[in-house]
Amino acid sequence: MSGEKQDFFDNPNNVRNMLRVFYVMCALLFAADFVLHRHTEFRLEGLPGFYPIYGFVGCVILVFAAKWMRTFLMRPEDYYDKRELTDFNSDGGNMSSHEDTNTPLNGGQQRA
């Protein structure tokens, strides 16, 4: 298989058409709420458009909340490794290696 070959999703027109179909389906599903009768057990659930709005808003909130969580939870990829794997490789280590690893340690504590 050559990388040069144009695949389906490489063509922006295909992607645009697929998205158009998708939007139409979303609109139809939303409209169905006003046409079809559904049995409900929960007061909010009975509101027309409850499920679509809940799904959309829920996911947007999910993503924004997760992005915000990154501001205080994200650390470099080797955050744990650089300590744990040094210990692993140095076979328990000696006094001097403990002293070495203590230096960045205090910085990490302050940050967290």
Added chain:
Amino acid sequence: MLEVAPFIPFFLAAALGLFLRGWLRAVLFIAVPVLGLANLWLLGAGGAGIEFGHYAILDFNLLLFKADRLSLLFGYLFHIAALISVIYALHVRDTLQQVASMLYAGSALGAVFAGDLLTLFIFWELLVLTSVFLVWARRSGRAYVAGLRYFTLHILSGLLLLGGIIFYGQTHGTLEFGQIGLDGHAYSWMIFLAFGIKCAFPFFHNWLTDAYPESTPTGTVFLSAFTTKVAVYALARAYPGTELLVYIGATMACFPIFYAVIENDLRRVLAYSLINQLGFMVVGIGIGTSLAINGAVAHAFNDVIFKGLLFMSMGAVLHVTGKINGSELGGLYKKMPKTTVLCIIGAASISAFPLFSGFVSKSMVMSAAIKNGYDWVWLILLFASAGVFHHAGIKIPYFAFFAHDAKLPAREPPVNMLIAMSIAAALCLIIGIYPQALYSLLPYEISYTPYDVTHVLTQLQLLFFSALAFVWLNLRHLYPPELPSVNLDVEWIYRRLVPDAMRGLFSRLFALDNRLRNVAVGGVARLVEGVASHHRADGIMARNWLTGSMVAGVVLLLGLYLILGWL
């Protein structure tokens, strides 16, 4: 049919597997779950309440095999999961992994058919002892330390269980494994916590997200199937209807999806979504009605298969490309079209699309929640359903197979991997299209129809508009990009805080120890110097004494005696 406890063939096959190689081992390892499943099916057809394998330790009557509809369902499930995983791992030329995985599957079967708590404990510990080798089999430094942490937490769970069993035995005089319930006794909490650690309750969940993604591509598939589902089984048997579980389950369903959105390692994303799915099961067990319990175990059944399928597809990506981070993958659909389709079937199942397996079981738990007045829990579960579609249903296939083309050299995985994934995908579809096949195996008789206009419509609305949110965020470039990173979780406490505190403490102790030693050494040196100074030339002890002064001394002494004699 044979009255043989289902774990025994697995253990025997593992022992033989040490000496067999090539197709002989392959045939044996495939035959064991197939024949085991057939045998179990015949045993189950004989009616409920089958038990055999009585033995006694001290005064306790123990029971190796006791089956009812609940344990039989998990028994069938574990045989199917073992078969799929064994096929998926056939190409692996690593005797350690092959043998450990057979022992692991056998231990899970031993646990679900254990008639008493002590037998359960033995298999509880065997699950850890065997599965940790699947983590270590990756043979990397990270896998080694992650395996150690996994091992430690599970041993803790085992110790809690053993402690609880001892108190339980003292109170009840029997070790029969049945309903325990949280009744305020210490043992009920100890056993609850032991099950909870294995079930990845919040604050004890990091062993899962830590160890599973560090295992081998094939090892993770085994791991995802057994340990947590044994815990779900144990909770369903011992703590059905415990209200606390509803809230624990809702938390489990909710918080991991936030982590899953920002996690880069796609197998770790799946590990977080595994906790999310466990949340639905735990809520079902907590509600405790027959519909809820049925929903919980049906969802456990489906989850093993669709989560296995997703782990298999990501394992295939890792196997072929050597990469698993979302930031390094993309565009693989061109070179791995079959894997892509199979992965999408798994993604549709976990997202509970109508006609896929997740739909027919998740909706049971949701219906039970709303029928029993847990409105808020229902809203949280609905949010979690939308969220799971977002991170597992869209994110996994999108970042691995679509997104920007990373132009990685890739090809379809080995044929055995494709066969295993196809079996799992077929099961997802069969159960989704014909749910009665699964419903007829459930512990309680129910008439539940997942396919009515309301269910299908509302679920489609929820999913399509979740997808719409993804499309909108992506087109607006608001979707968080995949970044090579580590996200802090509860594990930070025992991976960073405690080790740092211990290191700080010990370095201070070493410094104090050093100072005390220096003081002591200085003191000894001064003493030696002081003593020596008297023995040197001119020292008191080194001086010569005149004979005359000695005679004078003797006279003085005698004179003293004389005076004392007179007194």
